[in-house]
Amino acid sequence: MISAPLVAVVGAGPAGIAAVRRLRESSGVRVVLVVPGGLSEYLPGTLAVATGDARAACYRTRVELAGVEIIPARVEAVEPGALRIAGSWRRVEAVIAAPGLAIHPVESATSGSIAAFWDPTGAEAAAPRIGAVEGGIVDVVISSLPYRCPPAPYGLAMRLARRARRLGLPLHVRLLTPEEHPLAALGRTLGDALLAGCEDAGVEVLLGTQADPDALAEGKMPAPDSDPDAADLTIVVPRHHASPLVADLARANSPLVPVDARFATEMAGVFVVGDAAASPYPRAADPAAWSGTVAAQAVLSELGVEGDQAAQTPTADCFVDHGDGAYGRIRIAYPDGSPPRGRPAVTIDPAAPALAIDFEDAHRRWQALRVEIR
Numbered sequence: 001m002i003s004a005p006l007v008a009v010v011g012a013g014p015a016g017i018a019a020v021r022r023l024r025e026s027s028g029v030r031v032v033l034v035v036p037g038g039l040s041e042y043l044p045g046t047l048a049v050a051t052g053d054a055r056a057a058c059y060r061t062r063v064e065l066a067g068v069e070i071i072p073a074r075v076e077a078v079e080p081g082a083l084r085i086a087g088s089w090r091r092v093e094a095v096i097a098a099p100g101l102a103i104h105p106v107e108s109a110t111s112g113s114i115a116a117f118w119d120p121t122g123a124e125a126a127a128p129r130i131g132a133v134e135g136g137i138v139d140v141v142i143s144s145l146p147y148r149c150p151p152a153p154y155g156l157a158m159r160l161a162r163r164a165r166r167l168g169l170p171l172h173v174r175l176l177t178p179e180e181h182p183l184a185a186l187g188r189t190l191g192d193a194l195l196a197g198c199e200d201a202g203v204e205v206l207l208g209t210q211a212d213p214d215a216l217a218e219g220k221m222p223a224p225d226s227d228p229d230a231a232d233l234t235i236v237v238p239r240h241h242a243s244p245l246v247a248d249l250a251r252a253n254s255p256l257v258p259v260d261a262r263f264a265t266e267m268a269g270v271f272v273v274g275d276a277a278a279s280p281y282p283r284a285a286d287p288a289a290w291s292g293t294v295a296a297q298a299v300l301s302e303l304g305v306e307g308d309q310a311a312q313t314p315t316a317d318c319f320v321d322h323g324d325g326a327y328g329r330i331r332i333a334y335p336d337g338s339p340p341r342g343r344p345a346v347t348i349d350p351a352a353p354a355l356a357i358d359f360e361d362a363h364r365r366w367q368a369l370r371v372e373i374r
């Protein structure tokens, strides 16, 4: 008996999980999902973990999906028709790689006056130092573009400022970004709303501030005793670079992998989806999931299992932490087609404590997509 072709999906973020679930709908393929430790991490939990309000474990789950073989490992290499795991090559018909973006290590990231992180695990290591700052200046530095979830550093700054105010701490929070206006690619209104939120929370935003990425990477920041404007703690959103798995496919000056409209790369039978792909959409969960679905459909079509399907444009839905339990929400749609021709339509829900329930619901839905077998 000839068994159905095997398709490998790498990574269990929104893009990988969407690809797996779309492939699983077809009886014409077998699906294997490879993810380190068999675990998935919910990145929007990063901010609550950074301020010590949650543990990283709250935002981590094992992945168990009926009908899907899970390999709890890191894929070491991909080539047409195969992937290498623990030194052995495994043959597959197609690969959908969804490894996300890697974050650049920062020296002394867990000591001294620099804390660099952009996921719950990194935030947990930094939380004691963030909690120990009782006065002075805290900088949140966006080291370079692109990075995951463009509004989130503003949310972190607002969360820190409001926490300090609530605790009566004399803390001044600054947000430093290389952009001349926040989230410029999404239009002026959204940036204006973020700036207004920051002002309301008491965050000073320093636009057009280009941090020296090499100095940041080496953990070299001016000391407060040599420079009165220097921060007592610098929280760095590290430079994002291509995952080593797909780095050879990325452009020299960008962490993103060029893909066609079906998320196929220049390597035969290898698709790259989610944050790692050079798509014109924001680095956010719903566009990532959408790309996973598009690539899965393309694989099913290439294998002759299903016909071609036209792809719509994705939407994005981002929560903006305003601190003290209040969240705003940004929804982005592309009703006129994909950028740059189609303009993003942005809807902004103002900050409200009630949106914290929606944030928690989104986390529950994320978990339910990953754990089916109990």
Ligand SMILES: Cc1cc2nc3c(=O)[nH]c(=O)nc-3n(C[C@H](O)[C@H](O)[C@H](O)COP(=O)(O)OP(=O)(O)OC[C@H]3O[C@@H](n4cnc5c(N)ncnc54)[C@H](O)[C@@H]3O)c2cc1C
Pocket: 010, 011, 012, 013, 014, 015, 016, 034, 035, 036, 039, 040, 041, 043, 044, 045, 046, 047, 073, 074, 075, 076, 098, 099, 100, 101, 118, 119, 148, 149, 152, 243, 245, 273, 274, 275, 276, 283, 284, 285, 286, 288, 316, 317, 318, 319, 320
């Ligand atoms: C602080 C923060 C807040 C955010 N808030 C929001 C929000 O409110 N709304 C929103 O839409 N988006 C938000 N995002 C962005 C969103 O989380 C990302 O855009 C999304 O997770 C990208 O999905 P992905 O599947 O491409 O990659 P990821 O979620 O990064 O997943 C990558 C997966 O690949 C695995 N992996 C990596 N390398 C390998 C390898 N070699 N072998 C096997 N597996 C590998 C990883 O373990 C992981 O499972 C936020 C992000 C951050 C950091």
